Amino acid sequence: MNAVGFAWRSLVRQPARAALGVLGVAAVGALLFDMLMLSNGLVLSMRDLLDRYGWDIRVAGGDLPLQGPRIRNASKTADTIAGLPSVRAALLLRIADARIDRPSGPPLTTQLVGVEVRSAPGRATRTSPPWTIVKGRDVNNAGEVVINTPLSSASHVAPGSTLTLRALCVAEREALPPTTLRVTGVAEFPFSGVDEYVVGGTLATLKTACGGNVEDEVDLLLVTSNGDADGAAAAIRAAGLGVNAMTNDEVVGRFQQAGFSYFRQISSVLTAVTVSFAVLLITVLLTVSVNQRLGEIAALRALGFSRSRVVKDVLSESVLIVGTGGLLSLPLGWLLAAGLDDILKAMPGVPAELHFFVLEREALAIHVSLLVLTALLAAAYPMRIVSRLPIAATLRDEVIG
Amino acid sequence: MIVDAQNVSRLFKMPAGPVVAVRDVTLQIREGDHIAIRGPSGCGKSTLLHMLGCVDAPTSGSLLFAGQDVSRLSDAKRSSLRLKQIGFVFQRFFLLPMLTARENVELPLSEAGVGKTERRTRVTELLDYVGLAARADHRPSQLSGGEMQRVAIARALANKPQLLLADEPTGELDVATGEQIAMLLDRVNADGTALVIVTHDQALAGRARRLLMMRDGAIEHEATA
Numbered sequence: 001m002n003a004v005g006f007a008w009r010s011l012v013r014q015p016a017r018a019a020l021g022v023l024g025v026a027a028v029g030a031l032l033f034d035m036l037m038l039s040n041g042l043v044l045s046m047r048d049l050l051d052r053y054g055w056d057i058r059v060a061g062g063d064l065p066l067q068g069p070r071i072r073n074a075s076k077t078a079d080t081i082a083g084l085p086s087v088r089a090a091l092l093l094r095i096a097d098a099r100i101d102r103p104s105g106p107p108l109t110t111q112l113v114g115v116e117v118r119s120a121p122g123r124a125t126r127t128s129p130p131w132t133i134v135k136g137r138d139v140n141n142a143g144e145v146v147i148n149t150p151l152s153s154a155s156h157v158a159p160g161s162t163l164t165l166r167a168l169c170v171a172e173r174e175a176l177p178p179t180t181l182r183v184t185g186v187a188e189f190p191f192s193g194v195d196e197y198v199v200g201g202t203l204a205t206l207k208t209a210c211g212g213n214v215e216d217e218v219d220l221l222l223v224t225s226n227g228d229a230d231g232a233a234a235a236i237r238a239a240g241l242g243v244n245a246m247t248n249d250e251v252v253g254r255f256q257q258a259g260f261s262y263f264r265q266i267s268s269v270l271t272a273v274t275v276s277f278a279v280l281l282i283t284v285l286l287t288v289s290v291n292q293r294l295g296e297i298a299a300l301r302a303l304g305f306s307r308s309r310v311v312k313d314v315l316s317e318s319v320l321i322v323g324t325g326g327l328l329s330l331p332l333g334w335l336l337a338a339g340l341d342d343i344l345k346a347m348p349g350v351p352a353e354l355h356f357f358v359l360e361r362e363a364l365a366i367h368v369s370l371l372v373l374t375a376l377l378a379a380a381y382p383m384r385i386v387s388r389l390p391i392a393a394t395l396r397d398e399v400i401g
Numbered sequence: 402m403i404v405d406a407q408n409v410s411r412l413f414k415m416p417a418g419p420v421v422a423v424r425d426v427t428l429q430i431r432e433g434d435h436i437a438i439r440g441p442s443g444c445g446k447s448t449l450l451h452m453l454g455c456v457d458a459p460t461s462g463s464l465l466f467a468g469q470d471v472s473r474l475s476d477a478k479r480s481s482l483r484l485k486q487i488g489f490v491f492q493r494f495f496l497l498p499m500l501t502a503r504e505n506v507e508l509p510l511s512e513a514g515v516g517k518t519e520r521r522t523r524v525t526e527l528l529d530y531v532g533l534a535a536r537a538d539h540r541p542s543q544l545s546g547g548e549m550q551r552v553a554i555a556r557a558l559a560n561k562p563q564l565l566l567a568d569e570p571t572g573e574l575d576v577a578t579g580e581q582i583a584m585l586l587d588r589v590n591a592d593g594t595a596l597v598i599v600t601h602d603q604a605l606a607g608r609a610r611r612l613l614m615m616r617d618g619a620i621e622h623e624a625t626a
Contacts, residue, residue: 001504001511013499299495302456303509303556304484306477392457395568396447398493 003309007316014289018321021285025325025374026332028278032271033333033367034340034357039267041358042260043252049190049353050248053128055091055222056229059236059245064254066095068244070217075118077241078221082118084239086232089119089127091222092203096210097168100155100197101178108154110197112145112167113189114206127224131200135159136185142204146187151197159185165199169210179209190353194345263356275370278322282378286318290382297386298394310386318379326371334359402468403563403595404430404453409462410618411448422448424618425462430564434595435587437606440615446599447568449615453597454487454566455479467563484513488557488594492569494549496541502528502552503537509559527555531585547578554585558594565589567598571605583608 001009011018050058059081062068071077074092082090094114099107115129129138131146136159139146147157157163164178181201189198207214221243225232229247236245246254256264290297297310337357344356411423423445430436430453438446451457452464455471464471466482474482483489496505503524510520528534531551541549550570557565567586571579583605590596600606612624 001500001508009497009499295493296495296497299489299491300508301480302454302483302489302491303512304480304482304487304560305512306480308477309512392448392451395451395456395491398495 003312003316004320006313007320010289010293010313010317011320017285017289021282021321022325022328024281024285025278025322025371026328028274028281029326029329029367029371030333030336032274032278032370033329033363034337035267035271035274036363036366037333037337037357037359039264039271040360040363041356042263042354043256044358044360045353045355046255046260047248047252049351050251052132052190053130053222055127055130055224056248057223057225057233057236057245058248058251059090059221059223059243060219061243063244065220065246065251070094070219071221071243072215072217074216074218074221076216077243078116078118078218080239080241081221081223081236083120084232084235086226086228086235087120088224088226089117090224091127091129092116092118092218093130093220093222094203094206094214094218096206096214098199098209099166099168100151100199101164101166102155107166108151108197110151110165110199111192112165112206112209113198113200114203115200116203129200130191130222131187131189133185133187136183138187139184139201139205142202142208143182144184145181145199145201145205146185147183147200148189148192148196148198149186150195151199152186154197157183159183163199165209167206167209167211169206169214176209176211176213181205181209188353191351193348193350194352196352271370275374278371278374279377282318282321282374283381285321286314286379286382287385289317290314290385294389294394295398298389298391298398301389301391302395307387310389311383314383314386315376315379318375318382322371322375322378326368329367329371402429402431403434403466404428405463405465406453406459407463409449409452409459409464411445411452411457412460421618423452423459426618426620428453428613428620430595430597432563432595433590433593434597434611435590435609436595436597436611436613437609438597438599438613438615439601439603439606440621442601444615445618446615448618450566450568450597450599453564454489455483484509485560486563488560488562488565490550490553490557490565490567490570492572494541494546494553494573496549496552496556498541501538501540502533502544502548502555505541505552506555506559509556513560515560523559524555527558528552530558531555545578546574547581550574550578550582551585554582554589558589562594564595564597567596567600569600569602570598571600571602579605 058065061071078090078092081087096112098110098112100110101107117127161183163181163183166176166178192198233245233247341355341357406428408425413420440446452459458472506524506527507520528537533551571582610626614621
């Protein structure tokens with residue numbers, strides 16, 4: 001019987017102890033797995049959202065997209081950018097607050113997003129608006145809009161029907177006449193929150209809804225490069241337009257500086273804590289088990305079992321407990337992450353499509369490595385006990401005991 | 402000559418001062434010997450047995466096992482020596498409770514690297530030899546004390562040792578069962594294995610051809626049958 005088989009039989013011999021160890025590792029491992037998914041999850045998810053529609057550069061009036069002043073002279077700026085050789089197209093994006101009247105119940109507060117693509121004459125442009133149609137079709141003309149799923153549910157509006165909306169474009173309390181818009185589809189807006197209502201259409205539709213009472217300003221320009229995002233961003237900055245051009249990598253980097261790094265730090269601390277708990281738990285279980293079997297181990301040594309063999313038995317036990325618990329920790333961690341993700345995404349202002357916990361190969365590799373380290377560390381002390389066990393003294397003590 | 406011990410002593414350092422457990426013992430064990438060691442509790446019988454079995458080393462004197470100086474052997478070599486040439490039988494059996502009788506007997510064979518087919522044949526022979534062929538698949542908890550000691554003897558004989566050491570082999574058994582174990586040990590010895598028994602049991606000791614009486618760590622006298 002080899003060391004693994006022997007270790008398995010030792011575990012089966014004390015099923016309660018084995019179950020306790022495996023469940024403990026599964027619970028701690030699930031937390032560890034979640035911490036590892038959390039440590040880089042936001043960054044990966046944000047990167048995915050930014051890259052989703054092919055726009056690889058964000059141009060804003062402030063340091064971060066949608067967090068500073070609007071871009072003035074937006075049309076001219078967009079045309080200048082679109083005319084740069086390294087740029088394929090630019091998309092003007094303006095956001096206005098709006099209220100949607102309902103036959104019954106209070107009006108719904110929503111965001112109205114207006115977009116318009118600019119590209120240099122003769123330059124092929126196959127660009128997507130920053131939303132994904134899930135039902136119906138995209139907008140083709142002014143006066144047509146798509147709405148997100150929460151709004152479709154709350155307002156009972158489906159593709160083909162109309163929507164009456166009052167935009168708040170200039171002053172917060174300004175009363176504008178209602179505009180009736182035709183809903184052509186239901187779309188997912190990746191940066192909208194779980195309970196946020198969003199309407200998307202052309203920039204012309206937004207301007208109409210605002211009664212034409214808007215400056216030539218946009219909140220953001222999305223730019224798609226010809227493949228060299230860094231070069232295109234540098235060209236935009238060099239154009240002296242008074243705007244801040246950032247590649248998606250740079251946006252992610254700034255978000256990391258602005259707050260995402262806290263998640264990484266927190267997850268690093270919690271990872272260290274969870275690994276410590278796992279090590280302590282398994283060390284205690286194995287040490288108790290070894291101490292209960294000192295007589296047997298001494299007898300095996302007297303019968304000729306080598307020191308390395310009894311050490312391997314203990315290590316195999318640790319590996320079996322941690323390995324089984326570690327395997328269980330993956331589905332458990334996945335379920336836990338899904339629940340925590342839903343809770344965190346319910347926070348105001350968090351995009352529904354943003355995920356805090358993202359599974360990546362690196363996280364899985366670190367998870368496995370940390371569990372292997374846990375098995376080794378946890379077995380270190382009990383292995384030391386059996387490797388230094390004085391055979392004769394132990395046999396004598398067992399008889400006296 | 403299996404064991405040649407010359408003036409071996411074993412000293413333990415205790416908080417209250419050093420204790421000499423075995424003092425200047427000279428002893429030879431030859432093939433086929435049947436030796437019993439008797440003496441009052443604490444006289445050093447078990448310590449001497451442990452040194453003869455290479456699980457403990459003398460603090461002075463020399464101990465040769467099959468011509469090899471045990472004190473010069475590494476731990477791994479001593480383990481290998483015990484595995485292949487020495488068998489141990491303990492008062493408390495020390496069978497592994499999660500293994501069947503068959504698996505317990507198979508352990509030393511497996512550790513010695515004996516092939517599966519040969520192991521199975523040998524285990525069957527051994528369990529038959531100790532009269533437990535029918536109980537091969539029983540766990541220790543399903544066996545009586547005498548049966549457990551029989552399994553322990555079979556395990557000790559697994560690798561055909563030259564020397565079998567038994568520390569109070571009947572200490573936990575009733576008189577009748579102890580008698581059966583004594584008869585089994587006689588048979589083991591008659592079949593060619595040298596036997597050294599540490600015991601308080603006068604009847605068991607009386608079956609040996611050499612009787613060593615110990616007192617205060619030393620062999621007080623030796624009687625030969």
